[in-house]
Amino acid sequence: MLFSYQINCNDMKKEAKFWKSIDGNKIECSLCHQNCTIKNNQHGVCGVRKNEEGKLYTMIYGASSSIAVDPIEKKPLYHFHPCSNALSLGAVGCNFKCMHCQNSSISRATPDFPYMQEVKPEQVVNLAKKRGCEGIAWTYNEPTIWHEFTYDASKLAKKEGLYTVYVSNGYINEEPFREISQYLDAINVDIKAFTDDFYKKICKSHLMPVLETCVLAMELNVHLEVTYLIIPGYNDSPNEIKKFCDWVVEKLDRNVPVHFSRFHPDYEMLNVPSTPIDTMLNAYKIAHDLGILYPYLGNVTHGEYENTICPKCGNICINRHNYSVNLDGLKNDRCIRCGSIIPIVK
Secondary structure (H helix, E strand, O other): OOOEEOOOHHHHOEEOOOEEEEOOOEEEEOOEOOOOEEOOOOEOOOOOEEEEOOEEEEOOOOEEOEEEEEEHHHOOOOOEOOOOEEEEEEOOOOOOOOOOOOOHHHHOOOOOOOOOEEOOHHHHHHHHHHOOOOEEEEOOOOHHHHHHHHHHHHHHHHHOOOEEEEEEOOOEOHHHHHHHHOOOOEEEEEOOOOOHHHHHHHHOOOOHHHHHHHHHHHHOOOEEEEEEEEOOOOOOOHHHHHHHHHHHHHHHOOOOOEEEEEOOOOOOOOOOOOOOHHHHHHHHHHHHHOOOOOEEEEOOOOOHHHOEEOOOOOOEEEEEEOOEEEOOOEEOOEEOOOOOEOOOEO
16 A cells, blocks of 8 residues: 555654744744744744744645646646656645636645655655656645745655656745755746736735746746736736736846636635626737747637647647647757747756
């Protein structure tokens, strides 16, 4: 039997990294930009890092709520090992409190979540290889707060020739991100909006640290793609989307894939309607007109907006239909029509 169920959360306790003692038994956690001050016997914002008698512990080392094999396109990562599968794992908790969370059943869960499975780093690697996966994706909830485990397992994965991926809100501090980056090949950062007001009201966080993580990922040569979920009435104004796109071009690179995702009502925002298709199409046009070379639309009816199109000649280099992917328009990472290089990591 690979995994054990109904685990004791105390068995998953391990001393955490990135903290310091302050004011007696209080602790300051420096894993993410919440920089929580945690009193004795209390948890940080994430709900999974606990101060016990002046030491900080992660309560979810080796505890997974979700394990599945997913196509890499589901993350979404469109320019990274296309057509491959990734063993995808999540835990519980989150350092954001998004009102529109689409995985609230685990992001708001605590370490005593009844469906946790115990897994060791070497078991993750062995299962990925057994299932024919090319890599491992830390996803479903925020991987930052699972840092000690994702670091250990990713280190083993790289030794075995597997790629590693984060699907993240980007709120990790610089030092831990630099540490995990040694064993991290790609990251998709979900940029929730392009105003700090949205982040404060809807996510209980701030925008700037997320943007800084994206810039740092580029500096560290971690493959970066970004996602922007468009929510009607909250972050969908053409001016805000324009500012976001300008930032991508100026601070990142026009080659960075940008995934605009369509909102559907969820969690505490059930009264907000789904994003109109016209709004999605307008975001795509804004991105294209401002020089982003690879904009995409997600959660929409199949069409050209999930294909990778050669910016020079308009040839469809990668054709996608849901998670069915055809690479016939590419040869050696070049457009077969004009020979232009398409930035794809294989």
